[in-house]
Amino acid sequence: MGVQLSTRRGLLAVALGAVLAAPVVIAADIGPLPALKYDKAKAELGKRLFFDVRLSGDAAIACSTCHDPANGFSSPTALSKGYPGNGHFRNAPSVINAGHKKVWLHDGRIGTSLNDVTREMITEDYIMNMDMRIMQERLKQDPVYVKMFKDAGYGEPSNGKVRKAIPEYLMSLTSKNVPFDKGTMSAEAKRGMKLFTGKAGCVQCHNGPLFTDQKAHNTGVPENFDVFLNPMNHQAFLAFAMFQGIENYMNLKRDPGYYNVTTDKADMGKFITPSLRELKYTAPYMHNGMLETLDDVVAFYNNGGGEDSNKSSLLKPLGLSKSERGDLVAFLLSLSGDPLTGAEYVWQEPYPEEYEAIANWRKVRN
């Protein structure tokens, strides 16, 4: 360790790190993630819905457009795509393990259920901009859905059942075969875990089987200026801010984060601690994708996080050596399981290109 600590800055960092590491009293409560119960038929229906562009207003994008299975069901770009005609102002987080959470979205503005998150995604104008009444009628026009809804015990296709079936599918998206859960971590990763729970202090916020306290903290992640410099993204941000009723939105030059939920200035720039599972697939990182790799993330924390007048006092320069940083990254990677890219998780059959007409229309009830 001493080898790396030749600069003054490094020495200082280690000193602070030591101060920090000592008083960490938070008991690590990390451990394997239990699987979630779900109904097969309902989840299968939810899967078809998740990949179906007909759930968006202009039938151009699906949930999977932004939550891309090839990228661990998150957006591969720093800022997510938006509804056609606009961009977005945040990274689309992975939906793997979303069923385990109690609070959703980067600012934690939904704390009720995945049913409500699903509605938000479908109806929000800068996301899928769907009038759910039209969505319901589209589904009723597809005989495959009519049968799947019936087989799932839902009766006829309806907006309410869509909001039940999609969360059911999300319950099937949980980490599989994770080295950490199976106890098959490399020596490096094991060393990283020690740092994680000790010197690096990560467990203060990333605790529990999901590696999140599901609380909001300010880590000082730099703003992504593309939100404001690109009018496509900025218009989505403005629409969001207007709809949420955030005051003075035309002059906002930063993402207010958790402040949106509490309107307490002290919460400016706080974001909900994300889970650390499946990071192997979900780069780039942070609410706005500002950090490209896990090396960058660890370097970020090693510097004591970013710059913000509101930054959490839990973040201090850590003084991790290069090999320690490597160990920590190895540990983070050991929290990722098999990619969920097979037919079990991804709908692979084609969708009909046109809406089949209902036969004998004049005679049958709508």
Added chain:
Amino acid sequence: MINNKARNTQSALQRVRDRKGSLGFMILPVVLLAGLGTGCATQTQASAMAAGAEVTSGPPPLAPLGPPPIPLDNKQSPEKIELGKLLFFDVRLGGDASTGCSTCHEPTQGWAWAEDFSRGYPGTVHWRNSQTIINSAYYPRLFWAGSSSSLENQARAAARGGVAGNGENDIMEARLALIPEYVTRFRDVFGTEWPLIRDAWRAISAYERTLVQRDTPLDKYLQGDKSALTEQQVRGKKLYEGKAGCIQCHNGAMATDFSYYNIGVPPNRRWEEDGLAQVTFRFEQYAKGQTEEGYRKAKSDWGFYYRTKNKWDRGKFRTPSLRYTMYTAPYMHNGVFYTMEEVVDFYNRGGLDEEGRTTPFPENKSKFIRPLGLTGEEKEDLIAFIEAFSGEEILVSPPELPNYAPLFTKQELMEAKK
């Protein structure tokens, strides 16, 4: 009715888009009462007119068209009109920035859309024929069943409707704020720091109030230029005012009494064959506030009924103007007739198409609609006269639209305090 921006009272967790999230049959008593009110008024008006037509003085005569009424709270100005024109042609005033007013009100298609059902928002088709913008400034109520009370409200409804513009106020307002030329123009015209979406509707309405045609052959004829109509057209005018009885409803300067009738137009067959049209058909039953039972059994457009909820209003539509119809085929609320010949044959048969199809609500059909016994020559004369309601085609080239620009510089962003 529903304020999507309802911000203050609700917590962040509850803020959802009511319109888009709601599903349920509307049985709001308020709506019913309001509807009944209108229904009664119109019913009385219509029967008074009917009585008048048959017993006493007869319907108002055709007349030259005067200037359009200008509402006191939305005066015209050249700057406002120019802004309105830009906005009318700007597709960013719609959900995915692809579908603006001019998309379905295409100047080269009679400021309408030349198919039976209008094209819809991407991924949809509309369920009614697109109406021309020309002379829409004169209607006291807009849309085929008169559901909108002003051009201002109409524009708002059009931009937001799920199968029309599908745009939400906040994103449209955000877009305007990011187009510097609009920020300046709105400030000049309306005096606001940032563009307000409701002022966009006002500017568009001001532009629409310039899209009028008052110099048709008929206007000239009625102003004393007897050479403006051909002899055949003069014969057609006699039929129109006499044997064919068109004047009973298509009267006054706009050739409409602004009332609602069921004239026997049959449902569009497309609903039987076209899956996409079936989707919209059912959606509209919700959107128009049908009851559950109505939603299940409706197989045609119930028209004025959606506003009044009176059985006897099923299948009634607003009498449209006959002005500018030379350019606006196909005709009727559902575009079932592609030529004026078909329309006249339909009236001549007493409100039946060539297969004998008619409204599913024959009990509501206007007594004015009965077989006319027009000869072939008389039909031609009548059609020739209807052409006199149209002047030159009104064509404008789409304006060049201003671009988006970032609101802040990188420098400003870097200096912002964190």
